[in-house]
Amino acid sequence: MKIALLGYGKMGKTIEKIAKKRGHTIVLKIDKEDSIYDLSDTDVAIDFSIPSAAVNNITNCFNANVPVVSGTTGWLEHYDAMISLCKEKKGGFIYASNYSLGVNLFFELNKKLAKMMNPLEGYDISMEEIHHTEKLDAPSGTAITLAEGIIENTKKQAWILNENKDNNITIHAKRINKVPGTHTVTYSSLVDDIEIKHTAHNRDGFALGAVVAAEWLVGKIGNFSMKDVLGL
Structure with missing residues (x-):
């Protein structure tokens, strides 16, 4: 080819x-x-x-x-x-x-978890994405795709960058030297947290x-x- x-x-x-x-x-x-x-x-x-x-x-x-x-x-x-x-x-x-083949499986896991969590009360949804300092955009496209998967399957209406706002998914974007890409989705309540995470080791x-x-x-x-x- x-x-x-x-x-x-x-x-x-x-x-x-x-x-x-x-x-x-x-x-x-x-x-x-x-x-x-x-x-x-x-x-x-x-x-x-x-x-x-x-x-x-x-x-x-x-x-x-x-x-x-x-x-x-x-x-x-x-x-x-x-x-x-x-x-x-x-x-x-x-x-x-x-x-990443693993990330695309992670996308589907993210949607499945969102569907499971949707009926439960008291959980806030947030996300953290970490990439290398040369990445030009924030949040990452991967984080946006994850957020869209959650919005499709929950009552959340939109995502917002580095701020807290009702009915939004807060995405915390960090830039750290030599990090290929880490994405963590967190459901947090007064009694417990549930997290799913994907960590890339290289490109x-x-x-x-x-x-x-x-x-x-x-x-x-x-x-x-x-x-x-x-x-x-």
Whole structure:
């Protein structure tokens, strides 16, 4: 499989390592905000760029009839427009806030716990996410996905960053050097706390999931998620 890497930072380099181990070829590496490049010799693109470059990268892929897997966060105000373009161009697209196979199982566990906790009174829901100091957005896309899973299954109405407010899920975002990603969801009451937690030890899990998603996407038309990839 011939892969274009749109974004060649630390994640891009890790994806390159994992992809080569799985027998794939990297035919293009785009760094920073290069807006013009040739995708003609590409089977699939993997976008881990920066928020300001993501929409251009995804658009270029759809226009070139190249399926694209995107893990860039911080651009989702344009998500609906990209889905519309995907349909118009009959493209293949996967966006995930986190490609770790373990995190995607964690997403489903989070929803299940929210459903179980919803009938119970007296529990407040909060979340903590910790990432490395180079992460540009806060809260993380993973934390937002977790919050959305809780909102779908409880009476909570929204999430709020670093503040306490009734009917909201408080997300505490911390930036600590060399932390790949830790997410903790806490249900707290006067009598006990219930927590679920996912801790990433390195970037390899995120990179493997992105490559697995790219392998799955080739030859498909439509907008998909990691639930589709994993058959959840």
